[in-house]
Amino acid sequence: GFNNIPRAFYLMGYSAIPWYLFGAIAFFIPYAFMMAEYGAAFKEEKGIYAWMERAVGAKFAFVGTFMWFASYIVWMVSVSSSIWVPLSNLIFGSDVTSTWSLFGLNAPKTLAILGVVLIVVITYLSTKGLKSISKIASVGGFFVTSANIVLLVGALIVFGGNGFKAAEPISFSAFFNSPNPSYTSILAILSFLVYAIFAYGGLEAVGGLVDQTENSEKTFPTGIKISAIVIAIGYSLGILMTGLFTNWQEILSSPEVSRANVSYVVIKNLGVQLGNVFGLSPKGAAIMGTWFARYIGLAMFLALIGAFFTLIYSPLKQLIEGTPKEIWPESWTKVNKNNMPVKALWIQCLIVVAIIVLASFGGDTAAAFLDLLILMSNVAMTIPTIFLAIAFIAFKKNDNIDKPFIIFKSKSFATICAVIVIITVGFANVFTIIQPAIEASKYVDTIAQIAGPVIFSVVALSLFNVYENKMKKNKL
Numbered sequence: 001g002f003n004n005i006p007r008a009f010y011l012m013g014y015s016a017i018p019w020y021l022f023g024a025i026a027f028f029i030p031y032a033f034m035m036a037e038y039g040a041a042f043k044e045e046k047g048i049y050a051w052m053e054r055a056v057g058a059k060f061a062f063v064g065t066f067m068w069f070a071s072y073i074v075w076m077v078s079v080s081s082s083i084w085v086p087l088s089n090l091i092f093g094s095d096v097t098s099t100w101s102l103f104g105l106n107a108p109k110t111l112a113i114l115g116v117v118l119i120v121v122i123t124y125l126s127t128k129g130l131k132s133i134s135k136i137a138s139v140g141g142f143f144v145t146s147a148n149i150v151l152l153v154g155a156l157i158v159f160g161g162n163g164f165k166a167a168e169p170i171s172f173s174a175f176f177n178s179p180n181p182s183y184t185s186i187l188a189i190l191s192f193l194v195y196a197i198f199a200y201g202g203l204e205a206v207g208g209l210v211d212q213t214e215n216s217e218k219t220f221p222t223g224i225k226i227s228a229i230v231i232a233i234g235y236s237l238g239i240l241m242t243g244l245f246t247n248w249q250e251i252l253s254s255p256e257v258s259r260a261n262v263s264y265v266v267i268k269n270l271g272v273q274l275g276n277v278f279g280l281s282p283k284g285a286a287i288m289g290t291w292f293a294r295y296i297g298l299a300m301f302l303a304l305i306g307a308f309f310t311l312i313y314s315p316l317k318q319l320i321e322g323t324p325k326e327i328w329p330e331s332w333t334k335v336n337k338n339n340m341p342v343k344a345l346w347i348q349c350l351i352v353v354a355i356i357v358l359a360s361f362g363g364d365t366a367a368a369f370l371d372l373l374i375l376m377s378n379v380a381m382t383i384p385t386i387f388l389a390i391a392f393i394a395f396k397k398n399d400n401i402d403k404p405f406i407i408f409k410s411k412s413f414a415t416i417c418a419v420i421v422i423i424t425v426g427f428a429n430v431f432t433i434i435q436p437a438i439e440a441s442k443y444v445d446t447i448a449q450i451a452g453p454v455i456f457s458v459v460a461l462s463l464f465n466v467y468e469n470k471m472k473k474n475k476l
Helices: 004-041 048-055 058-082 084-092 107-126 130-161 186-198 203-212 216-245 248-252 262-277 282-311 314-320 342-361 363-380 383-397 411-440 443-475
Strands: none
Touching: 004 186, 004 203, 004 216, 004 248, 004 262, 004 383, 004 411, 048 058, 048 203, 048 314, 048 383, 058 084, 058 107, 058 282, 058 314, 058 342, 058 363, 058 383, 058 443, 084 282, 107 130, 107 282, 107 342, 130 216, 130 262, 130 282, 186 411, 203 216, 203 282, 203 314, 203 383, 216 262, 248 262, 262 282, 282 314, 314 342, 342 363, 363 411, 363 443, 383 411, 411 443
8 A cells, every 4th residue: 555655654754664564464464374375275266255164153253254344435535536646636736625526516525427438447347257347457556666766766766875874864763753744642553553453454455366266285285375475574664765865844744734635745855866866957846746646646546546446346255155045135145157247246346336326416414424334334344354363263273174384383383373363353453442532532433333334244244134034944
């Protein structure tokens, strides 16, 4: 997640690095290794439901999978509007989405219409098969990788050009004290720790693609293992490199800089600094900065499009194809010649479109409802991580499951790592829930974040109970 690098530097400076390393050690790397072992053992299964069902039980697995899927529905609604900000930066060099208008409608309604069109187009293209999804996801992957390379290489050029002097001075204390005055209290630092942990989220989304991976029992876990190490190192290295060309006080202390636009501010500054190193005039360096900002707009837009193609299919696939077929209407589980559950994809599309339209055209009450939905999904999206870690303990203890790829040689060590992951994510969730009430007395936000997992669990249990009753009747 390229955005997580400049945002981390904006919030905490170099002191973000220890927290990102902690997030990698206490959560991401052990969790990734768990996913690698799961994927190798269940190479023919269709995602995280089967992993948890085989290790613990069907009801436990269904609640975790359904909660995870519901959260991604809300993610699609949220991103369908925000995805146009990087496109605006590409075209205009800045975010002017607040001025956009179609058919005389205001900006939020215009962005809603664009979001609806986007969802429909992505759904249609996804029905053409996994090849079309993987091609577009690969383009997004290439551009987000290139953005990181531009940051790293550009930073080193500026660093060398400035006589190996970092723009943000490097010292021992800089790794433990934030230059941002808003991030010096214990509460603020804890909120950043939560941010650092969640920056590593979403790995389980690729779990549904194990059965589509060639030589999956070797390829899948090896890919997960390599990516975990690259991402863990890459985040910390990226934050360090940002400081080589960005002085926090000069570039990021302005009230106009925010989490939403800091990526463009940082990369624009990189272009300006490179222009200075190459001896361009101030005007030439400014133009270079603008084009760098436009490039990052392109990279982030295509990265989000790539993520959309993966997440419009993978969670749904794991819910519809991975869980018992009897839970769903028969037509939802049927696949076309491209092996895609077309009816289920279009039902999902209708749900997302309906929420977008309701939230954008339904007045203030509907807009507030969308805000509550997003809050409800915040915690719900990460709770399945805890479910998977709990299931991993049972998975390791079950000697009847063939495990062709093993990283955790000792069952006791595997249990310790799983417990650390559970505690880390559990703490992050508890703090996320109570933070609005503590800091701003926003008790509704706190209640909404608790209500989300509860409501999603109740819906999941209701669906599963209907399924169980149906199966009992069939046996009779």
